[in-house]
Amino acid sequence: MEIVQGDLLKLALAGQFDLILHGCNCFCTMGKGIALSIKQHFPEAYAADQATEKGSREKLGSYSSALVERGDARFTIINAYTQFDWRGRGVKVDYDAVRRIMRSLAKEYPNAKIGYPKIGAGLAGGDWNLISLIIDEELAGLDHRLVEYVAG
Template sequence: MNIVRGDLVELAKAGAFDVIIHGCNCQCQMGRGIALTIKQQFPEAYAADCQTEIGDRTKLGNFTIADIDRDDFNFTIVNSYTQFHWKGDGVLADYDAIRSVFREAKQQFGGKRIGYPKIGAGLARGDWAIISQIIEEELAGETHTYVEFVN
């Protein structure tokens, strides 16, 4: 796992990544954190999320994608369903869902430069030590980067 400090979205727009993966809940909200930034800057990513059923638990571990194609940049956004809801106490991140997302991402985006935030360990209150280990295992052999957010 490569680690850089910065803004994942801005780095993707600058050409650092072919694919960015971020965590979503299964409620089609994208209302806080990096999901909100993505929703605001790339409505096609939110539209892909809204094509799914609100509150469908079977979305956990799956994802939707949006190919972003602008004059100055292009990359793919992966809306990964890594938590069921944003409400509630305790850990909201689903570690099995995170594993499934990254396993499938390797199958679909192998060979591409993949970037992601501290997925599942921020607002979803998951344990980054566990999550980063899952990512390392599932993306073994791939070029992938955790972007530690710096404003």
């Protein structure tokens, strides 16, 4: 896993990625963290989330997607359903869901330049060491980068 610093959304708009992904809950909220920024800047990604069944456990381990075109930039945003709910305390990320999503993305987008934040390790309370191992295993051999947020 390559690690870069910056703003994932700005890097995508600058043409650095073909695919960016972020973790979502299954209730179509996108109300905090990077999901809120995506909702505000890329309404097509929020619309893709809204088109899924609110509160469905069946979404865990799947994703919705939206193609974004802004000027010369063209990339896909993946709303990865990595946690069921956002309420309550404790770990909310579902590690198996993370694995299933990464495995699916590796098959569907084998030639994409992929960027992501610390999926499941922020508001979802997951163990980044474990999540990063899952990502490295499932995206092995692909062009993928963790973007550690730095305002710019």
